[in-house]
Amino acid sequence: MAKNKTVYACAACGAISSKWAGQCGDCGAWNTLSEQVEVAAASRGGRFGGYTGSASPVTRLTAVAPGQVERWPTGAGELDRVLGGGLVPGSVVLLGGDPGIGKSTLLTQTLCLLAQTRPALYVTGEESLEQVSLRAQRLGLGDSPLALLAETQVERIIATAEKEKPQVMVVDSVQTLYTEQLQSAPGGVSQVRESAAQLTRFAKQTGTALFLVGHVTKDGALAGPRVLEHMVDAVLYFEGESDGRYRLVRAVKNRFGAVNELGVFAMTESGLKEVKNPSAIFLSRTSDPVPGSLVTATWEGTRPLLVEVQALVDETKAGNPRRVAVGLDGNRIAMLLAVLHRHGGVITYDQDVFLNVVGGVRVLETGADLPQLLAVLSSLRNRPLDTGLISFGEVGLAGELRPVPNGQDRLKEAAKHGFKRAIVPAANAPRTPIANMQVQAVKSLAEALAVAFD
Structure with a gap:
């Protein structure tokens, strides 16, 4: 009977070594070799050099009836x-x-x-x-x-x-x-x-x-x-x-x-x-409008979530301006600021830009593009945005506004929390009017800036 033997596999490239070493000899990665048991083959006499044995039965997809998955409630x-x-x-x-x-x-x-x-x-x-x-x-x-x-x-x-x-x-x-x-x-x-x-x-x-x-x-x-x-x-x-x-x-x-x-x-x-109502928790803002603050409607799984995006723009004291993001994609912020300069005429290369999502939520979807830029411009100009304003939308490199999924549901969630005005991409304009809400559908970043700071 063949015996099992111990080998060491690289977690980075999968190379196998007979003894442990600090560095993988194939890819050069350090501290990636780990022990594992290699089971010796009992026979290699098959037609293609594999194990011999009978074939397993195959079932056609059309013959498998979809069943209802049983679930146990956890109490939470x-x-x-x-x-x-x-x-x-x-x-x-x-x-x-x-x-x-x-x-x-x-x-x-x-x-x-x-x-x-x-x-x-x-x-x-x-x-x-x-x-x-x-x-x-x-x-x-x-x-x-x-x-x-x-x-x-x-x-x-x-x-x-x-x-x-x-x-x-x-x-x-x-x-x-x-x-x-x-x-x-x-x-x-x-x-x-x-x-x-x-x-x-x-x-x-x-x-x-x-x-x-x-x-x-x-x-x-x-x-x-x-x-x-x-x-x-x-x-x-x-x-x-x-x-x-x-x-x-x-x-x-x-x-x-x-x-x-x-x-x-x-x-x-x-x-x-x-x-049960996280949007109300993350929207505990001051009643007085402040520069650099705007609420956006993000989509988490199967429900909308309203969160506050804050921006602080300050004159840089160093050679390279800082771009700091908490809860947002830092690489995307640099790209959005370049779009803001090219298609909005707003210069930020001599300003430090800090962005934060209140409450510790991570927002990585592209629907937060437009709110970020509106909050940045609000802080730069020291002009508060209306506390009843909400916005969402993806910003393209050509300065166009692209739609995001489930726009109608996001607007309904915002209206339920008392928001009266929304700036959204033209393709996200509601098919039916939202009660007690004015929806302004825009096609470009320049148009959105003009509407927001009119």
Whole structure:
């Protein structure tokens, strides 16, 4: 019988080496070699040099009847929204976020609520059982029948889960797990990949809904191999400032729902509370108009969200003007300022430009182009815009305004919050009038500037 052997694979280029080295000999990347087990082939006698065996049956797409996906409500409407309507049996959800952001708090609340109606198991590899119990007591959920397990070996976790038969399980966190099949330390690339693979197979075979908690790097990406995100069904990011009140859960991958869906929570003394009307939270502005402030309607997943864009333009004291963006795409801002100069006649090459989205929200869609430029010009000219004004639209390099998706729904959301006037691209002009709102549809950036500062 052929034996398995240990090899080292490069995470950057995939090259295989028989021994570990600090630098990959093929691509030159540093500290990318990780241990993995290579299974020796028992036979290579097939027609194409592969394994011998019978062919698997093939099913035509037309013969597969679409079924209704079963979902389990988690008890938190915002989390259900991000998941696509609730937990799907057999799904694997990866939740990542900065330390102290509230990942364990959110999952403790979720499992304590789910444990009231179905078997649930919370596996902790970073905390003791007493620490998990203290958190549940602080959240007012100490009487929940939730099962707890403090373990880091994957084989023991799976054996316990097969005995307890939970329908929902949390593993906190995947970076603390290890498997007996590998000799490397927990947290390594190979250990994370193999541990996640075994847990995923268990979830699929038993129909257990599984949450995996993942650490993030200093760049904000999930730590470990990139294949970890491919193995799971959904990837959620928990965002927000650790000293702030609001937390955002964003879906960047979801096989059972829409991506880029956003859930908003407020951190309180009794845990995380869902915010059902986030637009009202992010629009808590002063009643007096101030220069450089404008509200835009962005689209997050399946709903509109109103956020405030702020700009500060100040004369630069250095040779190169600064372009600083918080919650916006910094590279796109430089391009928009060039369009503002060429097609709007506004010079900013001797000015520092600072842009911010209030509330810690990240707005990366192109619909925020026009509001950014209007806010910049408002700050530059020290002319406040009307507090009842809202705007959205993509700005092209030729100075034209391009439409954005779901324009009608954005305008309705703005009207619901009391906005009386809107500047939008001509193609986003509403097909039916919006009650109590004056919509000004413009075709170019120059026309939008003239309308806004008339």
